[in-house]
Amino acid sequence: MEATALTLSSRPAAASRSPAKGTFASLHPRRRFSAHAVHLRAAQSASLRAPSPGARRRRRRGSGLVVRAEMFGQLTTGLESAWNKLRGVDVLTKENIVEPMRDIRRALLEADVSLPVVRRFVSSISEKALGSDLIRGVRPEQQLVKIVHDELVQLMGGEVSDLVFAKSGPTVILLAGLQGVGKTTVCAKLAFYLKKLGKSCMLVAADVYRPAAIDQLTILGEQVGVPVYSERTEAKPAQITKNAVEEAKRKNIDAIVMDTAGRLQIDKSMMVELKEVKKAVNPTEVLLVVDAMTGQEAAALVTTFNIEIGITGAILTKLDGDSRGGAALSVKEVSGKPIKFVGRGERMEDLELFYPDRMAQRVLGMGDVLSFVEKAQEVMRQEDAVELQKKIMSAKFDFNDFLKQSQNVAKMGSMSRVVGMIPGMNKVTPAQIREAEKRLAFVESMINAMTAEEREKPELLAESRDRRIRVAEESGKSEHEVSQLVAQLFQMRAQMQKLMGVMTGQEALPGMGNLMESLNADEKAPPGTARRKRRHSKTRQRELDAVPSS
Numbered sequence: 301m302e303a304t305a306l307t308l309s310s311r312p313a314a315a316s317r318s319p320a321k322g323t324f325a326s327l328h329p330r331r332r333f334s335a336h337a338v339h340l341r342a343a344q345s346a347s348l349r350a351p352s353p354g355a356r357r358r359r360r361r362g363s364g365l366v367v368r369a370e371m372f373g374q375l376t377t378g379l380e381s382a383w384n385k386l387r388g389v390d391v392l393t394k395e396n397i398v399e400p401m402r403d404i405r406r407a408l409l410e411a412d413v414s415l416p417v418v419r420r421f422v423s424s425i426s427e428k429a430l431g432s433d434l435i436r437g438v439r440p441e442q443q444l445v446k447i448v449h450d451e452l453v454q455l456m457g458g459e460v461s462d463l464v465f466a467k468s469g470p471t472v473i474l475l476a477g478l479q480g481v482g483k484t485t486v487c488a489k490l491a492f493y494l495k496k497l498g499k500s501c502m503l504v505a506a507d508v509y510r511p512a513a514i515d516q517l518t519i520l521g522e523q524v525g526v527p528v529y530s531e532r533t534e535a536k537p538a539q540i541t542k543n544a545v546e547e548a549k550r551k552n553i554d555a556i557v558m559d560t561a562g563r564l565q566i567d568k569s570m571m572v573e574l575k576e577v578k579k580a581v582n583p584t585e586v587l588l589v590v591d592a593m594t595g596q597e598a599a600a601l602v603t604t605f606n607i608e609i610g611i612t613g614a615i616l617t618k619l620d621g622d623s624r625g626g627a628a629l630s631v632k633e634v635s636g637k638p639i640k641f642v643g644r645g646e647r648m649e650d651l652e653l654f655y656p657d658r659m660a661q662r663v664l665g666m667g668d669v670l671s672f673v674e675k676a677q678e679v680m681r682q683e684d685a686v687e688l689q690k691k692i693m694s695a696k697f698d699f700n701d702f703l704k705q706s707q708n709v710a711k712m713g714s715m716s717r718v719v720g721m722i723p724g725m726n727k728v729t730p731a732q733i734r735e736a737e738k739r740l741a742f743v744e745s746m747i748n749a750m751t752a753e754e755r756e757k758p759e760l761l762a763e764s765r766d767r768r769i770r771v772a773e774e775s776g777k778s779e780h781e782v783s784q785l786v787a788q789l790f791q792m793r794a795q796m797q798k799l800m801g802v803m804t805g806q807e808a809l810p811g812m813g814n815l816m817e818s819l820n821a822d823e824k825a826p827p828g829t830a831r832r833k834r835r836h837s838k839t840r841q842r843e844l845d846a847v848p849s850s
């Protein structure tokens with residue numbers, strides 16, 4: 301069974317195009333990273349921005365259809381060059397991670413993540429990469445993908461940050477944000493989301509400066525089947541929202557979503573107004589709606605609003621557009637406030653909870669590699685491997701180890717999707733894995749019927765027919781089947797000792813194939829292997845004969 305290096309090719313097609321030299325530079329000219337000073341201007345201009353040249357090109361290529369830009373495509377491609385630099389290396393060292401770290405740094409900066417965030421991120425992953433233990437069967441570049449993934453998840457807040465509901469009375473959700481970021485649309489989307497949760501909901505039109513915004517909310521309310529509370533432009537927002545809460549209480553409504561006025565940029569009167577509304581209704585959630593296309597500037601806006609009025613989180617809209625990812629990656633780290641929802645389109649159902657882990661997977665575009673590394677970590681913990689090695693060396697591989705190893709094989713096997721990616725298992729078919737799983741259930745029942753002493757000293761079973769008969773009766777199997785299992789264990793001991801040389805080397809998951817073979821030893825041989833099977837059975841019969849009976 302040869303160990304084959306895993307190819308990192310599971311990312312989506314759009315991201316798999318090799319980047320043309322200079323693509324980054326032409327699409328995204330060098331950015332200035334002057335956080336707060338420019339954020340308002342950028343937020344304003346970006347939300348009104350025409351499609352980028354890249355987006356226009358992609359649309360043209362779509363032969364009339366609008367081909368959506370792969371979200372974070374540039375970032376994914378940028379990071380990919382980091383993994384590629386590690387192809388062929390055996391272990392992560394201070395020297396060989398310099399180049400990949402430079403690529404990661406550049407990819408994040410190009411994605412419009414702020415410089416201090418990038419610095420902290422890169423320093424943390426470098427530290428982890430050098431301090432990480434080698435996981436048997438996992439290539440260094442795969443290990444780095446996993447480290448970057450975990451760090452991205454942390455960067456984006458770790459856990460999903462769900463909506464908080466009021467313990468008594470209606471839950472009040474106050475939305476704030478600059479003009480055109482998608483606030484009114486989010487109001488209706490949230491109402492739609494809340495309705496799906498089984499909550500009754502009411503929308504409140506508190507933008508008293510733009511009658512058109514009130515009309516828009518009324519139409520959207522009708523669309524999602526939710527009442528809209530409005531006093532048109534006749535009262536102050538604090539009064540309207542207060543009256544709306546009273547109305548909701550009277551009508552026993554579970555949740556209220558309030559649309560407030562946006563401005564082209566932050567101004568004092570907007571902040572004062574929001575503070576007044578906040579004081580009047582004591583909201584459960586104050587969420588700032590920001591446009592993902594504004595990148596790191598969105599993070600700066602969240603910080604400013606939080607300092608000024610105190611918010612509970614952010615909603616990131618337009619992630620379906622040409623977003624480069626900077627906003628999603630920076631908001632939590634820069635502002636300390638979580639992203640609670642993301643908007644991915646104009647339809648009512650295009651609002652989702654923000655899951656940092658799913659987002660990190662999208663950024664990396666390597667779901668399969670990540671699950672593989674996780675599984676390998678889980679299954680092949682180094683301590684276990686060392687422990688097993690010791691047992692094999694002292695010929696003490698017993699039924700407990702046998703069971704553990706068989707379970708590991710089945711565990712790895714149950715991920716049939718990644719089976720082809722597991723070095724050393726690339727020639728094992730899903731059908732064989734299913735067989736191995738069946739076989740596991742079969743041997744498990746026999747091992748469970750053994751005493752603790754018998755499991756640790758298989759010789760006891762080899763020497764005593766009475767014991768084998770007892771195990772057979774207790775497990776509902778035949779005596780012959782128990783004898784076969786005992787013979788198989790001794791056969792595996794011998795095989796594993798032979799494999800010791802490989803085990804100590806860098807080869808991936810050594811012996812996995814042999815384990816699979818052993819587990820499948822009694823299953824039907826694939827077509828064309830009759831002779832091998834006959835030879836194999838003869839050998840096995842000789843081994844069985846060697847098992848002493850009493």
Ligand SMILES: Nc1nc2c(ncn2[C@@H]2O[C@H](COP(=O)(O)OP(=O)(O)OP(=O)(O)O)[C@@H](O)[C@H]2O)c(=O)[nH]1
Pocket residue numbers: 477478479480481482483484485486513561562563617618619620621642643644645646650
């Ligand atoms: N593609 C996309 N478009 C969105 C998304 N959210 C909102 N929009 C669009 O963005 C535009 C502006 O949305 P509005 O809800 O009117 O924005 P607003 O913040 O309420 O704007 P004002 O009422 O002017 O303050 C509309 O055309 C929406 O359909 C999103 O997640 N993806």
